[in-house]
Amino acid sequence: MKNKINTYLIEYAINSLLRQKYKNIFILIVFTFLTSLLTSIFFISNSIKYELNTTLKSLPQITVQKLKAGRHHSINTQVVDHIINIAGVEDAIPRVWGYYYFENAGVNFSIVGIDEFENQYKDSLNKIIKENDFSKAEENSSMIVGTGVKKILDENYYSEYFNFIRPDGTFKKVDIAGTFKSNLQLESNDIILLPKEIALDIFDMEEDMATDIIVKVSNPEEIFTIASKIKLMYPDTRVITNKELEISYQNIFDYKGGIFLALFIISIFTFFIIIYDKVSGLSSEEKKEIGILKAIGWKVEDVLKEKFYESFIISFIAYTFGVLISFTFVYIFQAPLLRNIFTGYSELKTSFELPFVFDFNTLFLVFFLSVPIYIAATIIPSWKSATIETDKVIR
Amino acid sequence: MMIELKNLTKVFEVNKNNKTTALKDLNLNIKEGELLVIKGASGSGKSTVLSLIASLSKPTNGEVIVDKKRVSKLPDNFASLYRREHIGFIFQKYNLIPTLSVKENILLPLIPQNPNEIEAQKLLEKVMKKFKIEHKKDNIVKNLSGGEQQRVAIARSQVNDPKIIIADEPTANLDKELSLHFIEILRELKKTKKTIIIATHDPLFFELDFVDRIIELSNGELIR
Amino acid sequence: MILSPEVLTIIILNIIFLIFGTIAFILSIRIFFNWNVESTSQKQYTLEKQSFLSATIIKYILSIKILLFIFFIFTLDKISNVLTGAMCAAGVVDATSYGIYLLLFKLINIYLFGFWLIIHNFDIKTETLKFTKLKFGLFLFIYFLFISEIVLEITMFSSIDVAKLVSCCGTLYSNTQTSYLSSIFMINSSYLLISFYSSLGFLILFYLVRNDYLYIIFNLIFLILAIITLITFFGTYIYELPTHHCPFCMLQNEYSYVGYILYLSLFVGTFYGFNIGISNILTQDNENSAYYYKMSLVFILFYTVLVSYYPISYYLKNGVFL
Numbered sequence: 001m002k003n004k005i006n007t008y009l010i011e012y013a014i015n016s017l018l019r020q021k022y023k024n025i026f027i028l029i030v031f032t033f034l035t036s037l038l039t040s041i042f043f044i045s046n047s048i049k050y051e052l053n054t055t056l057k058s059l060p061q062i063t064v065q066k067l068k069a070g071r072h073h074s075i076n077t078q079v080v081d082h083i084i085n086i087a088g089v090e091d092a093i094p095r096v097w098g099y100y101y102f103e104n105a106g107v108n109f110s111i112v113g114i115d116e117f118e119n120q121y122k123d124s125l126n127k128i129i130k131e132n133d134f135s136k137a138e139e140n141s142s143m144i145v146g147t148g149v150k151k152i153l154d155e156n157y158y159s160e161y162f163n164f165i166r167p168d169g170t171f172k173k174v175d176i177a178g179t180f181k182s183n184l185q186l187e188s189n190d191i192i193l194l195p196k197e198i199a200l201d202i203f204d205m206e207e208d209m210a211t212d213i214i215v216k217v218s219n220p221e222e223i224f225t226i227a228s229k230i231k232l233m234y235p236d237t238r239v240i241t242n243k244e245l246e247i248s249y250q251n252i253f254d255y256k257g258g259i260f261l262a263l264f265i266i267s268i269f270t271f272f273i274i275i276y277d278k279v280s281g282l283s284s285e286e287k288k289e290i291g292i293l294k295a296i297g298w299k300v301e302d303v304l305k306e307k308f309y310e311s312f313i314i315s316f317i318a319y320t321f322g323v324l325i326s327f328t329f330v331y332i333f334q335a336p337l338l339r340n341i342f343t344g345y346s347e348l349k350t351s352f353e354l355p356f357v358f359d360f361n362t363l364f365l366v367f368f369l370s371v372p373i374y375i376a377a378t379i380i381p382s383w384k385s386a387t388i389e390t391d392k393v394i395r
Numbered sequence: 396m397m398i399e400l401k402n403l404t405k406v407f408e409v410n411k412n413n414k415t416t417a418l419k420d421l422n423l424n425i426k427e428g429e430l431l432v433i434k435g436a437s438g439s440g441k442s443t444v445l446s447l448i449a450s451l452s453k454p455t456n457g458e459v460i461v462d463k464k465r466v467s468k469l470p471d472n473f474a475s476l477y478r479r480e481h482i483g484f485i486f487q488k489y490n491l492i493p494t495l496s497v498k499e500n501i502l503l504p505l506i507p508q509n510p511n512e513i514e515a516q517k518l519l520e521k522v523m524k525k526f527k528i529e530h531k532k533d534n535i536v537k538n539l540s541g542g543e544q545q546r547v548a549i550a551r552s553q554v555n556d557p558k559i560i561i562a563d564e565p566t567a568n569l570d571k572e573l574s575l576h577f578i579e580i581l582r583e584l585k586k587t588k589k590t591i592i593i594a595t596h597d598p599l600f601f602e603l604d605f606v607d608r609i610i611e612l613s614n615g616e617l618i619r
Numbered sequence: 620m621i622l623s624p625e626v627l628t629i630i631i632l633n634i635i636f637l638i639f640g641t642i643a644f645i646l647s648i649r650i651f652f653n654w655n656v657e658s659t660s661q662k663q664y665t666l667e668k669q670s671f672l673s674a675t676i677i678k679y680i681l682s683i684k685i686l687l688f689i690f691f692i693f694t695l696d697k698i699s700n701v702l703t704g705a706m707c708a709a710g711v712v713d714a715t716s717y718g719i720y721l722l723l724f725k726l727i728n729i730y731l732f733g734f735w736l737i738i739h740n741f742d743i744k745t746e747t748l749k750f751t752k753l754k755f756g757l758f759l760f761i762y763f764l765f766i767s768e769i770v771l772e773i774t775m776f777s778s779i780d781v782a783k784l785v786s787c788c789g790t791l792y793s794n795t796q797t798s799y800l801s802s803i804f805m806i807n808s809s810y811l812l813i814s815f816y817s818s819l820g821f822l823i824l825f826y827l828v829r830n831d832y833l834y835i836i837f838n839l840i841f842l843i844l845a846i847i848t849l850i851t852f853f854g855t856y857i858y859e860l861p862t863h864h865c866p867f868c869m870l871q872n873e874y875s876y877v878g879y880i881l882y883l884s885l886f887v888g889t890f891y892g893f894n895i896g897i898s899n900i901l902t903q904d905n906e907n908s909a910y911y912y913k914m915s916l917v918f919i920l921f922y923t924v925l926v927s928y929y930p931i932s933y934y935l936k937n938g939v940f941l
Contacts, residue, residue: 008506012503015494015499261624288490289490293503295478295484296484297475297504304671368686372635373632373635470656470748471671
């Protein structure tokens with residue numbers, strides 16, 4: 001506690017590592033690779049979580065969906081009037097939206113029906129409506145699409161208009177009036193905004209029906225109570241609060257991250273075995289060196305300390321490089337290949353940018369999963385070499 | 396430093412059925428300042444005697460007493476302290492670290508003590524001067540000549556100024572010239588009144604005028 | 620089961636500790652029953668070598684354990700976001716019946732491992748290694764506490780039900796509850812405060828007089844009183860809310876993580892205090908005595924000053940107490 005750090009010992013440790021250059025560089029590379037893989041996974045999932053959370057903030061406080069035989073069904077807009085009368089409810093807005101499967105490209109578009117004169121459930125939509133003239137859109141049967149959608153349509157030669165196929169097989173031609181780009185990348189990519197009437201038309205829904213109803217509550221503390229009230233009023237509905245959505249998203253992400261962590265354990269275990277093997281196999285040269293050190297006055301403790309410095313130096317350098325490499329890989333090169341594990345191939349090939357999210361937590365996580373594990377693997381080999389019967393090796 | 400070996404026995408157990416007795420009931424007293432040569436074929440136990448005196452191994456029976464203190468059963472902490480302060484070990488093949496410099500090699504015994512920079516420098520200078528290699532202090536050992544490496548090895552063993560010098564077959568890997576060179580250094584060391592114990596079967600040592608005593612071991616027992 | 624990466628990391632490391640701890644345990648048994656310093660048999664020499672391995676393992680476990688404990692508290696805080704109703708680590712600790720015991724075990728084990736190392740460091744400085752048998756016997760005992768901690772930890776994490784509502788610290792640490800925790804609120808806070816400050820006074824007294832036994836006793840008393848007064852009195856000034864008694868909320872960002880500083884200084888200070896008992900009384904090693912005394916008092920004083928700052932500054936700002 002009172003002793004200053006033994007720099008001679010650290011220097012000796014570094015020298016010792018360099019004397020076994022090839023073996024140590026191999027270990028360093030493997031370990032750095034594993035660390036950077038792990039850190040990349042954390043960085044990517046953190047970034048996606050951040051993107052998602054930003055989206056979640058704009059989620060409706062309460063969503064009311066009608067269920068029939070446990071499956072989602074369109075809901076009657078009459079319900080809106082009853083909900084508005086519940087104390088504490090600021091507004092209840094019916095939404096018409098859904099997915100349209102574009103067979104040629106094999107992707108789903110999200111279709112959102114807009115009624116210009118109604119309140120929009122999201123501020124971002126309000127902005128978009130102001131910026132793009134929707135009144136014309138309704139007259140001319142046209143739509144505004146997100147950048148990702150535009151790209152797909154262009155690729156499929158639909159540059160001016162698009163033909164939706166109604167459920168009865170007939171076509172509905174809708175012109176493309178413009179493109180919008182919202183500040184939420186995940187969102188703008190697969191969304192098509194069009195007048196509510198057209199949406200109802202495409203989905204073959206009647207005028208007084210809606211996909212679901214979202215409820216705005218003036219006091220966020222009351223969300224839960226109001227949700228229960230709605231459920232009591234309409235037992236055949238599913239009433240989801242924003243908190244529930246947030247938790248389930250968080251859990252999915254942690255779950256996915258957890259799977260990778262589980263896989264990582266396996267690789268760590270393998271690595272453990274490799275290190276143990278490599279470090280245990282002391283060449284007669286190494287044994288001799290330690291024998292000499294002890295003969296000239298080094299204690300077992302001193303040898304152990306030196307070996308510890310060696311392990312710590314390698315694992316810490318591997319950790320630092322791993323983090324830096326992963327940082328470059330994820331945020332500068334945007335993590336090719338790896339990010340698909342999280343965003344999935346089946347959706348529209350999203351071309352969003354991973355936002356830079358800095359999290360101390362991740363750095364500590366990766367540290368705990370790398371450095372102590374490496375040092376643990378070297379405990380027994382280090383001890384074995386430190387307690388060698390000196391007289392045998394210096395003959 | 397008076398060294399007393401009392402009923403010293405060392406048995407190596409490879410396994411339960413395979414035991415070799417390296418030393419059998421050895422009794423020996425070594426006076427302070429004495430230069431003792433231990434003669435014997437390989438396997439006779441002479442290396443074992445040396446490691447027991449240096450407390451590098453522990454006897455199966457008997458005691459090693461140095462300056463009235465029993466060193467044979469010291470726990471590791473104390474044994475290494477004893478070695479560091481009182482024993483200067485000279486090895487068969489020098490056993491220097493070839494990629495380090497002369498200075499760094501000689502520094503090795505001092506490292507665990509974490510000495511003050513200035514003090515360490517003083518000790519190093521002193522011992523390098525004494526063995527005449529200070530002009531090469533920053534040279535990498537592997538680039539030195541055989542004779543120079545020899546002097547580094549000896550300097551390293553003397554950095555803590557130990558009273559006992561132990562050499563195990565010091566000339567076994569050397570040519571005539573270097574062997575003679577070693578003997579010259581030995582002559583100088585003898586003058587400093589240190590106790591010197593050499594285990595060897597090199598006949599060069601048997602005719603020296605400054606050797607006080609020659610004993611012979613065979614099969615772990617003293618025969619002469 | 621909460622499968623967040625943090626929880627998995629903690630569990631992975633604990634499993635590694637478990638494996639190595641068991642190795643140390645087996646070695647400890649051998650050493651405890653067969654150790655004979657005087658013996659010259661090969662067996663004894665092997666035991667001597669193995670005692671180094673045990674010591675190294677324990678050193679390793681302790682150093683990572685301390686870091687991991689801080690990370691553990693931080694993780695509890697993070698999990699509180701997923702548990703409905705929990706706003707800080709208190710909710711998570713309360714989510715299962717194991718939470719509070721786990722916390723206690725972790726703290727006690729860190730203290731115990733630390734004491735073991737103090738004894739070990741002294742032991743290897745003696746020529747006859749006279750405390751070896753004692754310290755390994757002690758480890759046999761520590762090991763069981765250690766296993767309990769790991770079992771508790773895995774059980775706790777696997778039994779946390781995300782869907783179940785937990786109480787927030789507001790209800791847990793209030794006067795209205797009927798738990799044993801609330802019984803501390805029954806005691807008049809002025810009596811508690813007086814006891815707290817006077818135990819500090821006694822500590823200073825025994826420091827000056829260098830009375831080891833009494834210092835240790837009051838060290839323990841101070842530790843207990845410090846935690847009680849932190850919950851009942853000082854905490855409310857950190858939060859500036861007379862009903863907020865939570866010991867965990869102060870670990871959060873909004874209070875500048877002051878909780879970490881407070882707890883750290885309290886635990887380190889009392890650790891050094893107990894050390895005096897170990898070294899002066901047990902091992903008769905008086906070399907570091909002055910150092911331990913000084914360190915202990917420094918940290919304890921620092922804690923007291925920091926924790927007293929809150930009510931005093933509140934009073935100076937507002938002219939009244941809460």
